[in-house]
Amino acid sequence: MRIFCDYLDVTYAPDDCPSPDVNRLLLGLGYAVTRDTGGNVVYVPPKPYRGVLSVQHRARFARISASGGVCSHLRDSAAWDDYLHCLSTSPHKVTRLDAALDLPIDGASMIDVFRSRYPAGTASLTRKALKMDYITAVRPDGLYTGTVSFGYRSAARFTARVYDKAWEALCKRGEDLPPTTRFEVTARKDSGATLRDASMPAAIFWHIASPA
Numbered sequence: 206m207r208i209f210c211d212y213l214d215v216t217y218a219p220d221d222c223p224s225p226d227v228n229r230l231l232l233g234l235g236y237a238v239t240r241d242t243g244g245n246v247v248y249v250p251p252k253p254y255r256g257v258l259s260v261q262h263r264a265r266f267a268r269i270s271a272s273g274g275v276c277s278h279l280r281d282s283a284a285w286d287d288y289l290h291c292l293s294t295s296p297h298k299v300t301r302l303d304a305a306l307d308l309p310i311d312g313a314s315m316i317d318v319f320r321s322r323y324p325a326g327t328a329s330l331t332r333k334a335l336k337m338d339y340i341t342a343v344r345p346d347g348l349y350t351g352t353v354s355f356g357y358r359s360a361a362r363f364t365a366r367v368y369d370k371a372w373e374a375l376c377k378r379g380e381d382l383p384p385t386t387r388f389e390v391t392a393r394k395d396s397g398a399t400l401r402d403a404s405m406p407a408a409i410f411w412h413i414a415s416p417a
Contacts, residue, residue: 206306206308207306207307208304208305208306208406208407208410209276209277209280209304209305209306209406210276210302210303210304210305210402210403210404210406211273211276211277211303211304211305211389212270212271212272212273212276212301212302212303212391213270213271213276213299213301213302213303213403214268214269214270214271214299214300214301214302215268215269215270215292215297215298215299215300215400216266216267216268216297216298216300217266217267217268217269217295217296217297218266218267218295218296219262219263219264219265219266219267221267221295221296222260222262222267222269222295223269223291223292223294223295224246224260224262224267224269226291226294227258227260227269227288227291227292228246228260230284230287230288230291231248231258234250234251234278234279234282234284235250235251236248236249236250236251236258237249241259243261244262245259245260245261245262246259246260247259247260248260248275250274250275250278251278254274254275254277254278254281255272255274256271256272256273256274256275256276256277256278257272257274257275258270258271258272258275268300269292270301271288273303273305285404286404289400289403289404292400293400297400298394299392299396299398299399299400299402299403300393300394301391301392301393301394302391302392302396302398302402302403302406302409303389303390303391304389304390304392304402304406304407304409304410304413305387305388305389305390305410306387306388306389306410306414307370307385307386307387307388308385308386308388309383309384309385310384310385310386311350311369311384311386312350312351312368312369312370312371312372312384312385312386313344313348313349313350313369315367315369315386316339316341316349316350316351316353316369319337319353319367320339323337328355328417329417330355330356330361330363330364330365330390330413330414330417331363331412331413333361333363335355335356335359335361335364336355336356336357336359337353337354337355338353338354338357339351339352339353339354340352340354342372344372350369350372351368351369351372352366352367352368352369353366353367353368354366355417361393362392362393362394362395362396363390363391363392363393363396363413364390364391364393365388365389365390365391365413365414365417366387366389366391367386367387367388367389368386368387368389369385369386370382370385370386370387371383371384371385388414390409390410390413390414392409392413
């Protein structure tokens, strides 16, 4: 089973951010550069990849954030480890890491599994019980599908989502995927996540996802 990093947010001291090294790497890979309305530097990967990498500089911190599409492009370009090395050259804290696993399971069936397994609407990630929230819709085949979230909008260090990836791709981008369910866990600030977890995310994925 291929577990991959699908979002990475790393924070630095405002005067010690490796953004110049990241800039050189991304420009060499053909990224376009813009600035958003907040003054952040935004990098966009070459098509057909989606997503953005943003570099924020504030008075009290600097932050480099890579979306799932950027993480995917860097892996496919054999530049993921080079990117992580750039991030590691200054003292830092991983403030968000998403690790994901896609399985060839129909999303509607998986929603039913979770409703049956956790009828009280709570489940434990690591040792903390979290409220489960469902966002569902009816597909053209008449089945309810969507997303189940563990710890949605909570202050928990570890949260998770399970959702119908094929349905999401169809609704958002008109893509036709085979039945696919995505299991995605998130480690947030003070969770102890590291860049090593971004490079080899299987351990942190199962630490959060198992056994729920």
